[in-house]
Amino acid sequence: MATLAEIAKKAGVSSAVVSRIVNNDTSLRVSEETRSRVKAIVREMNYAPNVAAQSLRSSKSGTIAFVVHDVANPVYGEILRGAQEEAERQNRAILLGDAAVGGVSNSRLAQMIGGGGVDGLILQAAGLQADNMIFKAADKNIPVVLLQSAFGTDGHLIQLPDTEAARMATQHLWDLGHRKIGCLATTEGLTFTRDRLRGWRDVVGADVDDSLIVFSSPLAVEGEAAALKLFARHPDMTAMVCFNVIAAVGALRAARARGISVPEELSIISIHDVKFAGDLWVPLTVVRMPLSTLGEAAIKAVCKTEPAGRMREVVDAHPTLVLRASTCPPQR
Amino acid sequence: MATLAEIAKKAGVSSAVVSRIVNNDTSLRVSEETRSRVKAIVREMNYAPNVAAQSLRSSKSGTIAFVVHDVANPVYGEILRGAQEEAERQNRAILLGDAAVGGVSNSRLAQMIGGGGVDGLILQAAGLQADNMIFKAADKNIPVVLLQSAFGTDGHLIQLPDTEAARMATQHLWDLGHRKIGCLATTEGLTFTRDRLRGWRDVVGADVDDSLIVFSSPLAVEGEAAALKLFARHPDMTAMVCFNVIAAVGALRAARARGISVPEELSIISIHDVKFAGDLWVPLTVVRMPLSTLGEAAIKAVCKTEPAGRMREVVDAHPTLVLRASTCPPQR
DNA sequence: CGGCATTGGTAAAGCGTTTTACCAAAGGCG
DNA sequence: CGCCTTTGGTAAAACGCTTTACCAATGCCG
Numbered sequence: 001m002a003t004l005a006e007i008a009k010k011a012g013v014s015s016a017v018v019s020r021i022v023n024n025d026t027s028l029r030v031s032e033e034t035r036s037r038v039k040a041i042v043r044e045m046n047y048a049p050n051v052a053a054q055s056l057r058s059s060k061s062g063t064i065a066f067v068v069h070d071v072a073n074p075v076y077g078e079i080l081r082g083a084q085e086e087a088e089r090q091n092r093a094i095l096l097g098d099a100a101v102g103g104v105s106n107s108r109l110a111q112m113i114g115g116g117g118v119d120g121l122i123l124q125a126a127g128l129q130a131d132n133m134i135f136k137a138a139d140k141n142i143p144v145v146l147l148q149s150a151f152g153t154d155g156h157l158i159q160l161p162d163t164e165a166a167r168m169a170t171q172h173l174w175d176l177g178h179r180k181i182g183c184l185a186t187t188e189g190l191t192f193t194r195d196r197l198r199g200w201r202d203v204v205g206a207d208v209d210d211s212l213i214v215f216s217s218p219l220a221v222e223g224e225a226a227a228l229k230l231f232a233r234h235p236d237m238t239a240m241v242c243f244n245v246i247a248a249v250g251a252l253r254a255a256r257a258r259g260i261s262v263p264e265e266l267s268i269i270s271i272h273d274v275k276f277a278g279d280l281w282v283p284l285t286v287v288r289m290p291l292s293t294l295g296e297a298a299i300k301a302v303c304k305t306e307p308a309g310r311m312r313e314v315v316d317a318h319p320t321l322v323l324r325a326s327t328c329p330p331q332r
Numbered sequence: 333m334a335t336l337a338e339i340a341k342k343a344g345v346s347s348a349v350v351s352r353i354v355n356n357d358t359s360l361r362v363s364e365e366t367r368s369r370v371k372a373i374v375r376e377m378n379y380a381p382n383v384a385a386q387s388l389r390s391s392k393s394g395t396i397a398f399v400v401h402d403v404a405n406p407v408y409g410e411i412l413r414g415a416q417e418e419a420e421r422q423n424r425a426i427l428l429g430d431a432a433v434g435g436v437s438n439s440r441l442a443q444m445i446g447g448g449g450v451d452g453l454i455l456q457a458a459g460l461q462a463d464n465m466i467f468k469a470a471d472k473n474i475p476v477v478l479l480q481s482a483f484g485t486d487g488h489l490i491q492l493p494d495t496e497a498a499r500m501a502t503q504h505l506w507d508l509g510h511r512k513i514g515c516l517a518t519t520e521g522l523t524f525t526r527d528r529l530r531g532w533r534d535v536v537g538a539d540v541d542d543s544l545i546v547f548s549s550p551l552a553v554e555g556e557a558a559a560l561k562l563f564a565r566h567p568d569m570t571a572m573v574c575f576n577v578i579a580a581v582g583a584l585r586a587a588r589a590r591g592i593s594v595p596e597e598l599s600i601i602s603i604h605d606v607k608f609a610g611d612l613w614v615p616l617t618v619v620r621m622p623l624s625t626l627g628e629a630a631i632k633a634v635c636k637t638e639p640a641g642r643m644r645e646v647v648d649a650h651p652t653l654v655l656r657a658s659t660c661p662p663q664r
Numbered sequence: 665c666g667g668c669a670t671t672g673g674t675a676a677a678g679c680g681t682t683t684t685a686c687c688a689a690a691g692g693c694g
Numbered sequence: 695c696g697c698c699t700t701t702g703g704t705a706a707a708a709c710g711c712t713t714t715a716c717c718a719a720t721g722c723c724g
């Protein structure tokens with residue numbers, strides 16, 4: 001690895017000159033001959049500036065930590081993809097964290113967050129204990145952006161139009177004629193869960209029976225269990241809103257297990273689309289939101305938010321209804 | 333952000349002492365009283381060592397670059413998940429790269445790879461130009477691990493038992509009685525594509541008609557197009573091996589579009605399992621391989637490989653046949 | 665009481681950049 | 695010829711940490 005000093009010696013100049021040439025410092029006055037000689041040597045020796053030294057000097061790492069829950073979940077994959085694209089534009093690299101993986105608290109990632117190794121932190125669907133650790137590590141020193149769910153009152157929260165999406169999904173069922181509409185919600189207490197519940201209530205009525213709500217993490221097995229619970233409670237339920245596609249897949253399994261035909265006996269609509277939603281056993285009708293836009297917005301925000309800033313932002317994008325085959329008017 | 337020097341001043345000792353206490357340097361002889369006083373101040377001031385400085389001093393970043401193609405692809409998601417877990421154990425953080433995102437060549441990630449900002453590089457090569465750029469950036473200075481596909485003759489290649497998996501898949505069809513078995517392969521020229529083709533040939537015969545092979549990237553649309561091509565060429569084909577699940581989903585779409593029933597008129601088997609494979613329109617029979625183990629192995633390897641080392645390694649894991657509903661004996 | 669070992673530390677270099685402040689030499693002008 | 699300006703740079707500090715080599719004071723032994 002060539003260093004600035006080596007280049008400088010070879011070119012017979014000081015390392016300051018080399019640095020300033022490499023960085024296109026316009027305030028440097030240097031002869032055209034020297035400049036091109038230095039440039040040639042830089043290229044020839046394949047010089048690349050040492051990022052640790054740059055980072056130490058400038059207190060900027062060019063890196064952003066992005067902590068999700070379960071990388072393997074395609075929904076998060078989409079968000080990450082959008083984040084990647086924006087990070088590229090902002091010339092930042094993304095340090096990936098998975099809060100589902102044990103011991104995040106004293107992981108290298110946490111060390112980096114606490115030790116100035118990242119310029120910002122994006123925390124998705126905060127709510128777990130691990131999130132707390134990570135959040136604390138940031139300790140008011142770097143901008144923190146919370147995705148989809150707030151963490152107490154701190155940080156910069158970015159959301160999708162969750163209430164609107166849930167309202168749209170529920171309204172679709174209502175318009176088809178359904179009146180007993182269950183709700184397979186996401187994890188209890190998260191901001192977007194609360195917002196979507198509000199959207200659901202806007203349609204079914206504020207005085208609705210709360211036993212129509214059941215919570216589930218975004219895993220198919222959990223969604224299945226939750227759906228079964230709902231079937232048991234309300235055998236006369238004719239439709240269901242799922243706040244998560246993966247949980248909706250679980251609901252589909254539950255319906256099949258109970259011999260309930262979808263959509264004839266039970267209509268299912270879900271929030272968020274994934275690529276395979278139309279290839280499922282019953283192609284899922286969904287309300288789609290631009291997940292990659294959310295990732296993009298997160299990076300944008302983290303690049304210009306102040307440390308310890310707090311605000312709330314809803315991505316400017318309209319949910320769209322994607323009609324497939326999992327909903328129809330009630331048959332009984 | 334507290335620094336070592338600040339702590340030292342407050343404790344009335346030199347920063348060397350603080351550093352050595354923080355790092356549990358056993359060769360340091362210090363009074364118990366001083367030690368606990370320093371420790372108390374460290375905690376109180378919430379000290380976290382500056383990672384840039386550590387990195388500069390030690391020439392180790394504690395970071396590994398992991399470059400995949402398309403984070404949103406669930407197959408890569410699984411690999412990443414395994415990598416995350418192992419990275420946690422090795423106390424390393426993962427810098428995520430997506431080679432599908434434009435301009436990787438002069439991205440921050442590439443700068444970090446070239447500038448000592450990562451301790452190793454894991455590259456899931458797909459024959460893209462971007463791969464080349466990234467690979468070159470590493471420039472013999474850090475260990476490079478290639479996943480699933482080699483890059484010329486350099487680097488440390490890690491694979492799954494691809495030939496065996498393809499053989500197993502094809503054999504399953506053969507045993508059911510199929511004799512005209514198409515092959516929807518992955519991108520041409522990649523190591524694992526070649527290996528799987530070998531497995532396929534092992535069963536169908538080395539002298540088989542090459543027009544039974546069609547290549548596709550791991551996208552459903554591409555898989556669909558490729559499958560249609562195959563249908564047109566060989567209307568009498570009764571079974572198909574897909575080297576990628578996502579492409580297999582495309583094949584399913586193609587069959588539906590052509591009114592070909594699966595599995596009665598066409599059996600489909602795929603390599604690699606994903607969580608929703610059993611929830612598809614036709615539940616896919618697959619040969620499963622441990623994707624997360626591959627991710628794990630990659631991290632392990634990159635942590636102990638020499639820079640510029642080269643070798644080839646096959647993950648020690650046996651593919652297993654997962655029977656679902658997309659295969660049956662030929663009906664004609 | 666002189667010499668030696670132990671205790672409890674310290675000083676300083678060095679990792680590679682960036683940046684501010686400074687400066688010698690040459691040329692131009694009166 | 696003396697002074698000023700421009701050209702073409704340079705010197706050195708600072709970022710925060712780690713580590714090697716060194717050392718003063720004290721206690722102990724003979």
